[in-house]
Amino acid sequence: MHKRIVFIVLDGLGDEYIPQLKGTPLEYVSKELININKLVSRGLCGLLAPVSVGIPPSSDTAHLSMFGYDLAVEYPGRGVFEAYGEGLELKEGEVAFRFNLETVEKKGNHLIIRDRRAGRIEDPIAEKLIEDFKRVLKEHDLPVEIHHTVEHRGTLILKPRDGKLSPKISDMDPHEVGQPVLQSEPYEETPENELENAKRTADLINRIVRLSYEFLNDHELNKQRIAEGKPPGNIIVPRGAGMKTKLRSFSEKWGVKAAFVAGGPLYKGVARLIGMHEIPVPGATGKVKTNLKGKVEGVLKALDEGYDFVFLHIKGTDTLSHDKKSLEKAQFIKKIDEHLEPLTELKDIVIGLTGDHSTSSLQGKHIGLPVPILFYTDIGGRPSGAKAFSEHNCAKYNNIGVIRGPDVMPLLMDLAGRMNEFGLRPSPKRVLYIGAFGRPLSL
């Protein structure tokens, strides 16, 4: 009996105690949930620490970990996912960055960050700034490709030309207003034979960032913004250097035909890079105002088309947490819940529902507390006794423990009747059973 699997990630779902709500946003709304509570009532439940307890993961590392990839050797760096999320492809040896158009102010030798998003600069302005900067890069004959994506965001790709490149370099973005833009440098522990490549890469990206300030700070559109009292987009600040690694495809790794439904570019990037098939959904934006109905229909469509693993990602929960909107987060969870009904009526199905990490709507950032998780199956399984889904109940009724990212797929696969016995091996292929502790075991 092979069941199909739907894996739902509500980004940044977990949270901490919010005084006004007398609990977390999920706890605040948990009794009002209908469909998610239907799932947890017939499901196992517990807590998930995607990387480890106390470690706040980035979304890309959390997803990769839950999909069963070994972060220690297989994580290619954030920039790679961003590039794939934008539909770009990386060639061997290229280094990709995510960047922001930011607002800086010159103080002595330093460029001090005043706004990390240049006032969430409008698309056409940002687009034009980047287009014009492309010309400058060309004039300087620099081996680089640069793309504006949405608002203040973009992707930058360095190409090997004057020697090999390396992604083992530090971010230029200090991630904090009031701090200076940093010089990128090779990681301290970079091995000797890669150090020169890392230095070459850091020098190149440092030069590009300096150029971007010199050019953008004098740009007509930025002068205009200042006149309008808006922060100028007068520098590009890259982070998350990454290089494509050889990742075994998700389908090959787990023996399933996998599809995904997502709005946010990062999640598309992760899913594309591991070879999941994309189910495009009009209006799936990765924002709070997204097409939830369409996304759930996308999942049903994928199942109808014969995909036996479907990953559904919803971003809004995380965005509202970053903006410290606890009550709105609770309301958004309720809204998601209303759209999940069709999934609760499926037969021969396993549904996993969790977050990729907790995001504190008190602090507006990722935190390392575990996330509630449920594993529903329409028949069999082992109901935990929980009647409502929340951080509190997933601790109280916990019947699987505090699991880690790499435990998620084995649990889903096992409930779907798709795991081989550990110790048997009918195929010569390497069978990865990744245990709770991130150690790949192969027999």
Place this chain on the structure above:
Amino acid sequence: MHKRIVFIVLDGLGDEYIPQLKGTPLEYVSKELININKLVSRGLCGLLAPVSVGIPPSSDTAHLSMFGYDLAVEYPGRGVFEAYGEGLELKEGEVAFRFNLETVEKKGNHLIIRDRRAGRIEDPIAEKLIEDFKRVLKEHDLPVEIHHTVEHRGTLILKPRDGKLSPKISDMDPHEVGQPVLQSEPYEETPENELENAKRTADLINRIVRLSYEFLNDHELNKQRIAEGKPPGNIIVPRGAGMKTKLRSFSEKWGVKAAFVAGGPLYKGVARLIGMHEIPVPGATGKVKTNLKGKVEGVLKALDEGYDFVFLHIKGTDTLSHDKKSLEKAQFIKKIDEHLEPLTELKDIVIGLTGDHSTSSLQGKHIGLPVPILFYTDIGGRPSGAKAFSEHNCAKYNNIGVIRGPDVMPLLMDLAGRMNEFGLRPSPKRVLYIGAFGRPLSL
């Protein structure tokens, strides 16, 4: 104060929700248990994932893990345990397999499996088929030893002659009716220096399997079976290639004098290979109709004889699960419970009781959900508050967490007052403390 330890494994004890029973078989019967509930009432309890959560272990890997051996480096392969279970001994360089006499049908180039047990072929028929096939192997001058054991089962040992052998080859048994018998191949990740040996081994076993079909399919006894409407035993299908590894003996590893009581050959094989002393019990068959009274008496005898660790294995719970007999499984647990009374009256004793894995009596196969476990001690310890032993209660009253196989021995040893403080080392011998993470620690 050094207490004695009895470790009871009810094979495949854990299960999943069975609609007719409104719970698992153990949950269905848990309130009626007398002696096991006496143990859990004075014991710690929790959940055990013998390998990792979501991973369905084979019985041999689960036992080895619970006994504190590192599967990643010390697992010799199933065939080795089967051989030792039958009282055979392996020499260095030999590769052992377990095999089934099965029923196949030729379709084009494929041999499609129709019955994985040739209708649980009768002992004398199977015996004769194998005896006659031995002659064929001799005529072909193949370096192989072959033994019939029980019903459709047997053991096959390849001997090095034309070069070294390697157990790093895949199973020929697809473990599924309707699938073709597979060609054995070297594991994808076999290191270069072992690849040639693995190829040699795969070629040899593939040749033997082909020969077995050619010879057995035309055998008079099989023609007779077909005439009687019975499936013929017309091929041998090996699996679980293994080579003896250097395993430190259990007694040396844990500093106890260890004995075992078991009926099933596989469990005898595991216990013999790690050097436990066998307490033979007449009528201990490893079947549902086994001598439970005699087995418990065997445990008492071992304790009387000065063994301070006794492993008691009961197989029937797993067999009934594979046969999807949920209610019978519940009844068998009740029957076992009735025989455990003498153990509850022992002084200076620690008793662990669990399963080596969950076996779903809904699906008839091993699953990766954790198994309930209890740790009883007649004095001290830390009672969990549970009054009845079940999956549900071991989650609800859990006071040790979801532990892994390698946590079992330290917990038993510690409750028995037999653990050294981590950090102290009164003996020059290597002391293995195997932690929750499957990583052997030595100080």
